[in-house]
Amino acid sequence: MVNIKDVAKVANLSVATVSRYLNQNGYVSKNSSERIEQAIRELDYKPSSVARSLSKKQSNIIGLIVPDIKNPYFPELARAVEDMAWSYGYTVVLCNSDDQIEKELLYLERLSQTYVAGLIVATSLLDPSVYLSINTPIVALDRIIDATVPTVATDNQKGARLGGEYLLTNGARNLLCIGGPHGLKTADDRLTGFLEATDKHGLDPIVITSSFDFKVAAKAIEQCLAINPQIDGIFASSDTLAIAALHIAHKLGKRVPEELQIVGFDGIALGEMVSPPLTTVGQDLYKMGTAAATMLIEQIEGKEIKQTVLNIDPQLIVRGTTRKEAAK
Amino acid sequence: MVNIKDVAKVANLSVATVSRYLNQNGYVSKNSSERIEQAIRELDYKPSSVARSLSKKQSNIIGLIVPDIKNPYFPELARAVEDMAWSYGYTVVLCNSDDQIEKELLYLERLSQTYVAGLIVATSLLDPSVYLSINTPIVALDRIIDATVPTVATDNQKGARLGGEYLLTNGARNLLCIGGPHGLKTADDRLTGFLEATDKHGLDPIVITSSFDFKVAAKAIEQCLAINPQIDGIFASSDTLAIAALHIAHKLGKRVPEELQIVGFDGIALGEMVSPPLTTVGQDLYKMGTAAATMLIEQIEGKEIKQTVLNIDPQLIVRGTTRKEAAK
DNA sequence: TTGAAAGCGGTACCAG
């Protein structure tokens, strides 16, 4: 592998000058620049980012921590992050934490050993202090870590209220809310928002909670629907959960949306593929991902961060699992 | 950050000895070991993997190149790779090539600058020679690069034959085959396999090809089905395509599987979520991913690779988009 | 404008 020394030799300059040229800092005469360019081309020189990391104590690696990339929500986020990182010359390391504290901690440790440039964290089980203590730029994506950590998130409560209200204006009265796992703030907020909507109408919906796992959720929903056949509207706090509900509705022979309406939350691509396509409270996932990456890179590169909290407004996306004609 | 020198000082030994201890090579007396351990604990020392990479010219980073992580096929593979990499102390960098030569080339270049330990490549548009020339362990996943590159793949032809035959034994006679993008070997093999099955029955199915994009595919399928309403069996060369077909069937009011049977290929999780759940030719994606990672790590660590080609046998997974009672 | 040289944090060879 050709190194900076070789380039210097060919250009008949010192490595210091070549380095200055490479980093575009310090003085390099026009003439020298040309000789360096020439040498680089001639030798097909590529700087070693490892050596660079070592001397600068800073790499161009961004760590992306998600619970599980298999959850269809995260690939869309990951793709957006990766695109933005790519265009700024960063590289993203994928970390699946499985929402396990131990694993996340170990990841953090490993990443810090590589002088990771920054972290995008889409999980939130560790104590905020540990994220703050690692002394690396960080942004929270989708989940809030702490008021002091720059964050890109959705107003979950508002979104859920939107979803609940839509179900109501569409005539559903016997509601079921499928909440996400207990203790997950995102999920709790969605539940709260939904209940705000139903409270206003003096309704008292059934609430169940479930893990985001499809099969587990499907089973829970099936049981619930068996006991409460009167249910005519379901608000699910994730699209996966909503699709599980749709699946069970088909299995039980309930017609959607005629007998049972379903509203999801997230706006994953999958929602458009099922039949009927899923009405949902959608977030612009790509935008969230790119925004998070941008905020992180700005921090890394020491720029003033314009805003430390970006709240993405969720939007109701009406598709086929709700009746539209009934609106108003 | 505390470094090896600090440890050496506290343990009252030289850095050489500490290094030997750390790498478990060379001699270190029991007594010294204990002092080192003690010092490490005391200082909470973590070796810098960057420095290590520089001096060994080898990192613990594995590059995973996929076309697009948003394609539901890849998260399952990526997760498996990441799990295995994690357990061996490697870290995976996610690269989305978008099946663009230029981008893939740039990735390869960037990765080689970081002394990447190895590559898992799930794309195959570059000339084999470039993969071979980068002088890094590599394994091809799902797509074949070259006979000399260790590979984990599926017997696509056989799988497609299986799928085609199943459709036939189930009574479908007016067949449609939805192939993947032209020129993609995986897709071509699946088409070939399917045609083998139909040929044997003297049938001449309709064949269309489509990109793997859901919407594009759906449109093409809709047109085809409109022109050929007699179609009663569809073999899709990916689950996404099959789900698009299912989606269109619902839209057109065709009952699945009574009027129209569908068989997909891949075995992605999504297939179980749609209604009716998708009958498909499934590959064990997790196994493919872990196998690829294992083969790569063995190469990296210089072990004898037991086998350089692992052919995963595809399995017919009968679910709800085919009629089972008709079998035999 | 340019260059010499001291790191950055390890590894590994060689001598003791």
Add this chain to the structure above:
DNA sequence: CTGGTACCGCTTTCAA
């Protein structure tokens, strides 16, 4: 068994 030390490839003072 242990220590001295020359790298690995690049960045960054400090002098010239």
